[in-house]
Amino acid sequence: MTAVVAARRSGLGAISINPVAKIAAALVIALTLAFSLDVVSASVALALELVLLPFAGLSWGAFWRRTAAVWIAAPLAGLTVVLYGRPSGQVFVTWWFVQVSEGSLHLALATLLRVLAIALPAVVLFATVDATALADGLAQLLHLPARFVLGALAALRLLGLMRDDWRALALARRARGVGDRGRLRRFAGLAFALFVLSIRRGTALATAMEARGFGGSTARSWARPSRFGAREVLLIVVAGAIAAVAVTAAVVTGQWVLGGR
Amino acid sequence: MTATSALASRAKIVWRWRVVDIVVAAVIGVAAGVIYWAWQFPAAGFAAILPGVQSLGYGLWLLAGVLAALIVRKPGAALFAELVAALVEALVGNAWGGPITFLYGIVEGIGAEIVFAIFLYASWRLVTAMLAGAVSGIGGGILDIVLYTPGVTAGYVAVYLVCFAISGALLAGLVGWLIVRALRPTGALNRFASGRQRAV
Amino acid sequence: MRSGPDVSPPAAVRARGWGWRHAGRRAWALLDLDLAVEPGERVLLLGPSGAGKSTLLAALAGVLGGDDDGDSSGILTVDGRDPRAARGSVGLVLQDPDSQVIMSRVGDDVAFGCENLGVPRDELWARVREALELVGLDVPLDHPTEALSGGQKQRLALAGALAMRPGLLLLDEPTANIDPDGVLEVRDAVGAVLARTGATAIIVEHRVEAWLDVVDRVVVLGSDGTLMADGEPRAVLAAHGDALAAAGVWVPGREPRIARRDGPAERPALLTAEGLSLARVPGSPLAATVSSPLEVRVAAGEVLALTGPNGSGKTTLALTLGGLLAPFAGEVRAEPPLAAGADPHPIRMRSRELLTRIGTVFQTPEHQFLTSTAREELALGPRTLRLDPAVVDQRVDELLDRLGLDALADANPFTLSGGQKRRLSVGAVLATRPRVLVLDEPTFGQDAVTWAALVELLEELRSVGSAVVAATHDPRFVAALGADELALSAVLA
Numbered sequence: 004m005t006a007v008v009a010a011r012r013s014g015l016g017a018i019s020i021n022p023v024a025k026i027a028a029a030l031v032i033a034l035t036l037a038f039s040l041d042v043v044s045a046s047v048a049l050a051l052e053l054v055l056l057p058f059a060g061l062s063w064g065a066f067w068r069r070t071a072a073v074w075i076a077a078p079l080a081g082l083t084v085v086l087y088g089r090p091s092g093q094v095f096v097t098w099w100f101v102q103v104s105e106g107s108l109h110l111a112l113a114t115l116l117r118v119l120a121i122a123l124p125a126v127v128l129f130a131t132v133d134a135t136a137l138a139d140g141l142a143q144l145l146h147l148p149a150r151f152v153l154g155a156l157a158a159l160r161l162l163g164l165m166r167d168d169w170r171a172l173a174l175a176r177r178a179r180g181v182g183d184r185g186r187l188r189r190f191a192g193l194a195f196a197l198f199v200l201s202i203r204r205g206t207a208l209a210t211a212m213e214a215r216g217f218g219g220s221t222a223r224s225w226a227r228p229s230r231f232g233a234r235e236v237l238l239i240v241v242a243g244a245i246a247a248v249a250v251t252a253a254v255v256t257g258q259w260v261l262g263g264r
Numbered sequence: 265m266t267a268t269s270a271l272a273s274r275a276k277i278v279w280r281w282r283v284v285d286i287v288v289a290a291v292i293g294v295a296a297g298v299i300y301w302a303w304q305f306p307a308a309g310f311a312a313i314l315p316g317v318q319s320l321g322y323g324l325w326l327l328a329g330v331l332a333a334l335i336v337r338k339p340g341a342a343l344f345a346e347l348v349a350a351l352v353e354a355l356v357g358n359a360w361g362g363p364i365t366f367l368y369g370i371v372e373g374i375g376a377e378i379v380f381a382i383f384l385y386a387s388w389r390l391v392t393a394m395l396a397g398a399v400s401g402i403g404g405g406i407l408d409i410v411l412y413t414p415g416v417t418a419g420y421v422a423v424y425l426v427c428f429a430i431s432g433a434l435l436a437g438l439v440g441w442l443i444v445r446a447l448r449p450t451g452a453l454n455r456f457a458s459g460r461q462r463a464v
Numbered sequence: 465m466r467s468g469p470d471v472s473p474p475a476a477v478r479a480r481g482w483g484w485r486h487a488g489r490r491a492w493a494l495l496d497l498d499l500a501v502e503p504g505e506r507v508l509l510l511g512p513s514g515a516g517k518s519t520l521l522a523a524l525a526g527v528l529g530g531d532d533d534g535d536s537s538g539i540l541t542v543d544g545r546d547p548r549a550a551r552g553s554v555g556l557v558l559q560d561p562d563s564q565v566i567m568s569r570v571g572d573d574v575a576f577g578c579e580n581l582g583v584p585r586d587e588l589w590a591r592v593r594e595a596l597e598l599v600g601l602d603v604p605l606d607h608p609t610e611a612l613s614g615g616q617k618q619r620l621a622l623a624g625a626l627a628m629r630p631g632l633l634l635l636d637e638p639t640a641n642i643d644p645d646g647v648l649e650v651r652d653a654v655g656a657v658l659a660r661t662g663a664t665a666i667i668v669e670h671r672v673e674a675w676l677d678v679v680d681r682v683v684v685l686g687s688d689g690t691l692m693a694d695g696e697p698r699a700v701l702a703a704h705g706d707a708l709a710a711a712g713v714w715v716p717g718r719e720p721r722i723a724r725r726d727g728p729a730e731r732p733a734l735l736t737a738e739g740l741s742l743a744r745v746p747g748s749p750l751a752a753t754v755s756s757p758l759e760v761r762v763a764a765g766e767v768l769a770l771t772g773p774n775g776s777g778k779t780t781l782a783l784t785l786g787g788l789l790a791p792f793a794g795e796v797r798a799e800p801p802l803a804a805g806a807d808p809h810p811i812r813m814r815s816r817e818l819l820t821r822i823g824t825v826f827q828t829p830e831h832q833f834l835t836s837t838a839r840e841e842l843a844l845g846p847r848t849l850r851l852d853p854a855v856v857d858q859r860v861d862e863l864l865d866r867l868g869l870d871a872l873a874d875a876n877p878f879t880l881s882g883g884q885k886r887r888l889s890v891g892a893v894l895a896t897r898p899r900v901l902v903l904d905e906p907t908f909g910q911d912a913v914t915w916a917a918l919v920e921l922l923e924e925l926r927s928v929g930s931a932v933v934a935a936t937h938d939p940r941f942v943a944a945l946g947a948d949e950l951a952l953s954a955v956l957a
């Protein structure tokens with residue numbers, strides 16, 4: 004988790020594209036595909052994405068590691084729809100609330116593909132985001148209030164400490180004799196202790212930030228300029244193109260239905 | 265301090281965020297993100313085959329917003345904390361990736377925010393907290409259905425949303441309120457009004 | 465050079481009848497303080513904990529808070545202005561290295577203050593480089609702050625304050641939570657900064673000796689928040705040395721002396737380890753290089769000190785011996801007198817079995833607190849062992865008395881002072897009378913009084929046959945207990 008917050012700035016293209024552009028690109032795809040649930044738009048988008056993803060600057064190992072959750076979640080979503088999808092056509096299985104039908108199978112396939120099509124680019128693009136660059140972008144380009152953006156960024160610093168705290172807290176419970184039983188209770192106790200420690204550290208961090216002039220009325224300057232140039236625009240255009248092609252394909256084949264069939 | 269200036273400064277207090285308010289609200293979001301992540305993996309596989317009742321376990325994801333609002337007591341606290349928690353989840357890696365996770369943060373955060381706003385940010389009681397958790401849950405549930413499994417039956421949707429609301433009320437509202445109550449004697453909330461209040 | 469276009473003029477500090485009371489408290493943290501600090505003076509602020517030193521520094525930095533945080537009385541000014549208006553021209557360095565790191569890269573962190581002040585970009589980066597050079601932090605600008613040692617983090621905080629060109633520098637126990645090497649690094653950095661900028665400085669510390677050459681004036685606050693002494697360093701220390709030592713300050717020449725006792729006649733080995741290898745991340749063999757195999761022998765009536773530089777694995781070894789971490793290779797064995805029926809490998813012992821065999825005291829007391837009052841904290845162990853309630857009460861009362869925590873029996877553990885927390889965490893472990901006691905940096909950040917109390921306690925335990933293992937970088941501690949040393953030199957990367 005140590006590399007999470009400060010991504011390495013290596014030479015590959017997609018890594019150093021402004022994070023705001025990456026988020027915009029992923030949103031363009033997500034919001035467009037969200038309007039319809041059909042196999043065509045989802046698969047077309049997915050196919051185009053899979054072609055482009057290797058250029059995102061992620062190593063194979065990192066790719067599989069980061070997207071593992073997606074590859075698991077997509078079939079699971081499909082499974083839910085298989086069992087509880089809106090029934091139509093021939094019904095194969097009925098059991099309590101479960102109704103597996105032609106329609107639900109079809110919807111399930113569309114669901115699986117759509118989850119992949121929306122989530123894969125989002126995960127991959129975000130995997131190479133540097134938190135500081137994101138904060139700079141949100142505050143300088145989108146003009147979100149600087150105090151909140153930077154406050155959140157500073158709080159993120161405590162993430163590594165919290166992980167260490169969690170580990171120490173768990174070991175301490177074993178040392179205090181309560182490590183044998185009651186996992187749920189221990190989890191609750193651990194979570195509570197983590198909140199206590201974190202809030203205290205957060206309060207101290209706030210004091211340190213204020214001592215450096217944070218939160219005052221002076222107009223701030225930016226040490227790291229956040230730029231939005233040709234590369235960023237290109238990324239969003241590409242995302243838009245993928246979305247457009249996918250939707251067009253679906254409309255043309257008559258499959259595009261608002262909200263799914 | 266004269267009576268009028270005391271009143272005026274009390275009104276000012278409610279709306280202006282201090283630095284410590286911002287940082288602690290963010291820290292709650294980060295800590296909640298850590299806890300969510302520890303909670304996440306067990307839930308997934310088991311959940312897929314349930315007829316909508318699996319959302320009874322999802323309320324924990326709404327804790328950051330309710331808890332931050334109860335502690336910091338400023339407008340926008342729930343939304344802010346949920347966004348930060350979403351950021352942490354996205355950075356550490358989850359099934360949806362950045363933008364969608366933020367969308368969840370926004371929707372769930374606003375859900376809680378609406379309830380606190382209706383009470384004019386003056387009620388921090390258990391009932392308010394549970395209501396905030398419930399509405400937050402409905403928001404998250406709707407987003408889940410729309411993005412994840414839009415092909416399911418209306419019955420499934422109804423069960424899912426109701427369970428999500430219940431879960432939000434309990435795991436976010438009740439648990440959040442209990443956490444604040446337990447935090448007070450530790451002195452961790454000394455810089456907040458919520459740390460000094462006796463009742464509520 | 466003392467002044468010029470690139471250095472701010474040193475600030476003057478004036479306090480007249482100044483006091484502060486935190487919201488919700490009845491007692492005033494500081495009352496009726498009259499103090500004048502001239503531009504360029506370097507003041508060492510001493511006094512017992514609770515005397516309000518941190519409050520004063522926070523007030524001067526303008527970070528105490530507004531009306532909803534407390535009440536003030538009297539006047540406090542920096543260069544004639546209210547401190548809150550002067551924010552940005554006052555630098556503050558606090559005690560905890562981790563809670564002052566704001567950004568993930570060194571350069572960005574130092575630049576933060578300048579950004580807040582609106583310094584233009586080019587000038588900003590020039591100042592950043594200058595500040596880092598002055599504090600002697602020789603790392604690239606994109607070096608991750610997470611990877612810095614405690615001493616480096618404190619120097620980073622100093623650089624961050626320095627880049628703002630403050631006229632007043634405030635240091636609140638900057639070396640309390642770092643190892644001895646780091647202490648000297650920080651002291652030297654502060655000395656260099658003050659020599660170069662000529663800024664006024666107020667330093668709070670209880671380790672006086674290292675700072676005597678840096679300061680030219682000593683001010684002592686009493687425990688009720690009033691001024692007790694003020695003058696030239698050596699004169700004040702000579703006149704008030706005893707009172708200061710009693711308040712926990714490490715006064716040169718009046719360090720605590722611990723009487724050594726005889727140990728038990730029999731000293732059987734209780735814990736042994738052979739071919740023991742440790743990995744940096746517990747449980748994950750992939751993570752890092754492993755230390756070379758170690759032999760360890762922990763015997764009754766003896767103290768074993770685990771020493772070595774930062775990162776050499778002292779804590780990992782201590783926790784492994786405590787049965788909390790699994791060895792990467794090799795084994796830790798509890799000999800028959802200790803194992804007494806349980807699995808001979810501490811890592812495989814059940815949590816309850818550890819209570820009476822090997823007790824572990826963590827570096828951060830807060831990690832161990834499970835209950836909401838000091839009394840319950842002490843009672844938890846014996847209760848978990850299902851001891852008779854009368855026995856539990858007796859042990860708890862004994863410990864409260866022995867540790868000087870009687871008055872705080874019903875206080876929430878998190879509200880105690882640093883020294884009290886440390887004593888409580890040790891007491892909670894001792895309540896179940898383990899034969900072996902493992903401590904991780906027990907004297908870390910402690911003032912002289914708590915240090916003495918702890919060392920005496922350990923010496924007493926040793927003399928009645930307990931075994932003590934301590935991971936420590938405190939050479940005085942090792943000497944006072946006559947401990948055997950196991951020096952870890954290979955660094956676990």
